[in-house]
Amino acid sequence: MTKFNAAQAAKLLDIRDVSVSLNARGKPAPSVLEGISLAVGKGEIVGVVGESGCGKSVLSLSVLGLLPGALRLSGGEIEYAGVHRLDRMGQDELRRYRGKEAAMIFQDPMSSLNPGLTIGAQLTEMIRLHLGYGRKEASEWAGQLLHKVGLPRPASLLREYPHRLSGGMRQRVMIAMAMSCNPGLLIADEPTTALDVTIQAQILEMMRGIREENGTSIMLISHDLGVIADMSDRIAVMYAGQIVEEGDARDIFDRPAHPYTIGLLNAIPSPAKKREKLFAIPGTVPALEERGRGCRFAPRCPHAEERCRAEAPPLVRVRHEHRARCFLAEEKGATAHEPIRSGAVG
Numbered sequence: 001m002t003k004f005n006a007a008q009a010a011k012l013l014d015i016r017d018v019s020v021s022l023n024a025r026g027k028p029a030p031s032v033l034e035g036i037s038l039a040v041g042k043g044e045i046v047g048v049v050g051e052s053g054c055g056k057s058v059l060s061l062s063v064l065g066l067l068p069g070a071l072r073l074s075g076g077e078i079e080y081a082g083v084h085r086l087d088r089m090g091q092d093e094l095r096r097y098r099g100k101e102a103a104m105i106f107q108d109p110m111s112s113l114n115p116g117l118t119i120g121a122q123l124t125e126m127i128r129l130h131l132g133y134g135r136k137e138a139s140e141w142a143g144q145l146l147h148k149v150g151l152p153r154p155a156s157l158l159r160e161y162p163h164r165l166s167g168g169m170r171q172r173v174m175i176a177m178a179m180s181c182n183p184g185l186l187i188a189d190e191p192t193t194a195l196d197v198t199i200q201a202q203i204l205e206m207m208r209g210i211r212e213e214n215g216t217s218i219m220l221i222s223h224d225l226g227v228i229a230d231m232s233d234r235i236a237v238m239y240a241g242q243i244v245e246e247g248d249a250r251d252i253f254d255r256p257a258h259p260y261t262i263g264l265l266n267a268i269p270s271p272a273k274k275r276e277k278l279f280a281i282p283g284t285v286p287a288l289e290e291r292g293r294g295c296r297f298a299p300r301c302p303h304a305e306e307r308c309r310a311e312a313p314p315l316v317r318v319r320h321e322h323r324a325r326c327f328l329a330e331e332k333g334a335t336a337h338e339p340i341r342s343g344a345v346g
């Protein structure tokens with residue numbers, strides 16, 4: 001894990017008590033995200049982890065002011081660099097903020113690359129728009145960016161169309177595009193999920209290099225705690241639209257306090273576990289209408305008691321900067337739970 005002193009870092013992104021709801025005209029709408037508070041320091045890598053449907057992508061789209069029409073920010077505030085309030089920005093200001101201050105890389109580069117334009121045309125358009133460079137300067141910078149992300153023969157690559165590149169190369173192009181204006185914040189939503197393991201490791205290593213070289217803050221989103229593990233300084237675990245545990249990456253790994261986190265940790269495949277059945281947390285993430293009034297994880301939790309089904313646990317501090325949303329963690333501290341391997345399913 002990387003050395004990063006969160007206490008010394010100034011906040012670059014500050015998400016305060018943010019809720020996102022379905023846009024149901026006039027009617028009370030269920031919350032997709034509820035009371036999310038999360039900060040990302042300058043140069044810090046924060047991992048956001050949770051199964052599919054927990055709200056990770058909705059959170060990243062909120063940070064970019066890119067929520068789809070069906071959803072709206074219904075509470076809280078998002079502040080960038082201590083001055084910009086996302087919830088108060090107009091469309092023009094938002095456009096300038098995206099790309100220049102905060103950039104995103106997605107799981108599938110083809111969804112963001114235009115198949116009808118060369119790599120060079122797409123990269124230089126972005127550079128000219130945000131940095132105001134002339135054609136020649138922009139083209140030179142584009143070549144340098146491709147070189148920086150480890151792509152060979154940048155000059156000829158600039159003339160290629162996206163479909164001629166491998167998945168790993170396309171992801172590198174996406175990252176070059178995201179880095180073209182040297183943004184302070186990079187949001188990477190499942191950046192390596194579609195890639196094979198060796199390429200995955202190379203891309204993650206490259207992102208770490210970007211942080212070292214440019215001091216870029218990174219919000220790294222994945223359903224796989226294994227991917228987040230080596231990269232993150234801090235980790236937020238999301239479940240059914242809430243943060244259920246948050247803390248220093250070391251604490252999350254060495255002393256997980258929430259049974260959901262323990263389940264995710266047990267589900268990481270490793271060479272040592274090769275002969276064992278791969279663990280999966282039984283059950284699925286509840287849909288919006290299935291959430292009860294108690295703890296949202298209670299139906300899948302091996303430790304759930306009557307109280308967990310009746311009351312929603314608050315997010316409480318278990319130690320220092322380590323927080324968890326669990327009654328048992330609250331009562332006993334972060335050593336409340338034994339790993340839940342015994343409930344393993346194939």
Ligand SMILES: Nc1ncnc2c1ncn2[C@@H]1O[C@H](COP(=O)(O)OP(=O)(O)OP(=O)(O)O)[C@@H](O)[C@H]1O
Nearest residue numbers: 032051052053054055056057058059068070223288
């Ligand atoms: N465009 C939308 N309209 C309505 N509801 C949405 C929309 N996008 C997301 N949601 C709701 O938000 C929930 C969280 O979705 P989100 O995509 O953020 O999850 P995720 O954790 O990123 O999962 P995945 O890894 O599959 O992308 C969904 O289960 C769904 O209920």
